Amino acid sequence: MSKEGKYNRYQRQVILNEFGTVSQDKLFSVKVLVIGAGGLGCPALQYLAAAGVGQIGIVDFDIISLTNLQRQVLYATEEVGRGKAETAAKKIRALNPEIKVEVFNTRIQNSNALELISPYDIVLDGSDNFATRYLLNDACVLLNKPLIYGAVFQFEGQVGVFNLEDKLTQIKANYRDLFPLPPLEKLSCNEIGVIGVLPGIIGVMQAAETIKIVTGVGMPSTNKIISYNVLNNRFYEVEIVPNENMGSVMPKSKAEFLKFDYECFCSAPPINEQITPEDFYELLKNEKITVIDVREMDELPLISWVENINLPMSEFESGIKSISRTSKIVLICQSGKRSLAALQILKSKNPGREVFSLIGGLDAWEKKRENSV
Amino acid sequence: MAIKLLTFGQITEIIGQSESTVNAMDSDALKAQLIMQFPGLKDLQFAIAVNKYVINENTGLKDGDTVALLPPFSGG
Numbered sequence A: 001m002s003k004e005g006k007y008n009r010y011q012r013q014v015i016l017n018e019f020g021t022v023s024q025d026k027l028f029s030v031k032v033l034v035i036g037a038g039g040l041g042c043p044a045l046q047y048l049a050a051a052g053v054g055q056i057g058i059v060d061f062d063i064i065s066l067t068n069l070q071r072q073v074l075y076a077t078e079e080v081g082r083g084k085a086e087t088a089a090k091k092i093r094a095l096n097p098e099i100k101v102e103v104f105n106t107r108i109q110n111s112n113a114l115e116l117i118s119p120y121d122i123v124l125d126g127s128d129n130f131a132t133r134y135l136l137n138d139a140c141v142l143l144n145k146p147l148i149y150g151a152v153f154q155f156e157g158q159v160g161v162f163n164l165e166d167k168l169t170q171i172k173a174n175y176r177d178l179f180p181l182p183p184l185e186k187l188s189c190n191e192i193g194v195i196g197v198l199p200g201i202i203g204v205m206q207a208a209e210t211i212k213i214v215t216g217v218g219m220p221s222t223n224k225i226i227s228y229n230v231l232n233n234r235f236y237e238v239e240i241v242p243n244e245n246m247g248s249v250m251p252k253s254k255a256e257f258l259k260f261d262y263e264c265f266c267s268a269p270p271i272n273e274q275i276t277p278e279d280f281y282e283l284l285k286n287e288k289i290t291v292i293d294v295r296e297m298d299e300l301p302l303i304s305w306v307e308n309i310n311l312p313m314s315e316f317e318s319g320i321k322s323i324s325r326t327s328k329i330v331l332i333c334q335s336g337k338r339s340l341a342a343l344q345i346l347k348s349k350n351p352g353r354e355v356f357s358l359i360g361g362l363d364a365w366e367k368k369r370e371n372s373v
Numbered sequence B: 001m002a003i004k005l006l007t008f009g010q011i012t013e014i015i016g017q018s019e020s021t022v023n024a025m026d027s028d029a030l031k032a033q034l035i036m037q038f039p040g041l042k043d044l045q046f047a048i049a050v051n052k053y054v055i056n057e058n059t060g061l062k063d064g065d066t067v068a069l070l071p072p073f074s075g076g
Helices: A005-014 A020-028 A039-051 A084-095 A110-117 A129-143 A195-214 A254-257 A277-286 A313-322 A337-349 A362-372 B009-015 B027-037 B039-043
Strands: A031-035 A054-059 A099-102 A122-125 A147-153 A157-163 A225-231 A236-239 A289-295 A326-330 A355-358 B003-007 B019-022 B049-050 B066-070
Touching: A031 A039, A039 A054, A039 A084, A039 A122, A039 A195, A054 A084, A054 A110, A084 A099, A084 A195, A110 A254, A122 A195, A129 A147, A129 A277, A129 B009, A147 A195, A157 B027, A195 A225, A195 A236, A195 A326, A236 B049, A236 B066, A277 A326, A277 A355, A277 A362, A313 A337, A313 B003, A326 A362, A326 B066, A355 A362, B003 B009, B009 B039, B009 B066, B019 B027, B027 B039, B027 B049
Parallel strands: A031 A054, A031 A122, A054 A099, A122 A147, A289 A326, A326 A355, B003 B066
Antiparallel strands: A147 A157, A157 A225, A225 A236, B003 B019, B049 B066
């Protein structure tokens, strides 16, 4: 193709003074990996392909279902039952045969994430669950790749750019700086309603952030989260700073990453890992157990009625190694919430350990003691 | 002391409105007060932003401040 010819398709953006052939050439040479070809991924893929992103990777293991079509606009009714990754690839190749498209019909997980992401320059998160979101974040931090975050809930969406250094402030924040721990919920996104246009808007915003980062045109939302509400058209932007005091448990090496159990980290601990004050009392009488108080050092009342280790949440990760490897562990805090979070951390690092969280925490324990006196 | 409280996602569902006025000395007190009033908040994780900056530790509040409570969304 002639030198001019290769810009023909992109003429409307190339003629922008701020953009030009310089920006177009940057897009030609960039590789973007899109995780999830769903509500966010479909519109993002369309616009990235149309804009002339040189190489696009699509990772999705799912098949198209009828209830996807309300928002996953790359797919046709007759394609229900087909694989999302290859169908999306077919559509964007038809839209723009000049770009390279790679299909990964697979679920992204510890074992393949680093390999999938490494050849790419930027990752766009269009996933639909917390386990994948934490996994992508951690992988991008380890590999030093910018992560374009997008997520939706009912009528509201969030967009942000993580793991990209702000040139002015030198700050580089990530998803765990904003949300060190996932919520203890079991609802999958497929069960939460979403208005169809919303992922369309958020996915296109993610594509826009990607294009701004690649070309250097404009101001990407680096270290920021933008919330958008489709019902009242309200945007709200907040700035994120690195968060060192939350005791988050991000894997610090590739080896740690490969071992981290994201499913466990992001799912509410089963009820059999939670212990009632009554059962805890019985356990204390009958067995040698390790009791760990995860409250901060200065929190009262001190626990004097049982031998215990104080391992505050802020130091929990580093302190885990010192915990006895043999006995059962009961984690305690004031209300039972932080001990659940600690249980998640412990289980994600040491699957198979017998660990319990005291339901209702010290509050419930004190109440039981008052009642029994 | 009037603090403007903005909420998002599930937090708005629990509190019942996305914008309200509250009184609190600092972010910890505000959080405790909200959890007391709306126990459903106890099981949620959310980021707290004071005047559009996400905070990582207890932060003093003054008249006219805006506090936003942002839960993570997972949907895609």
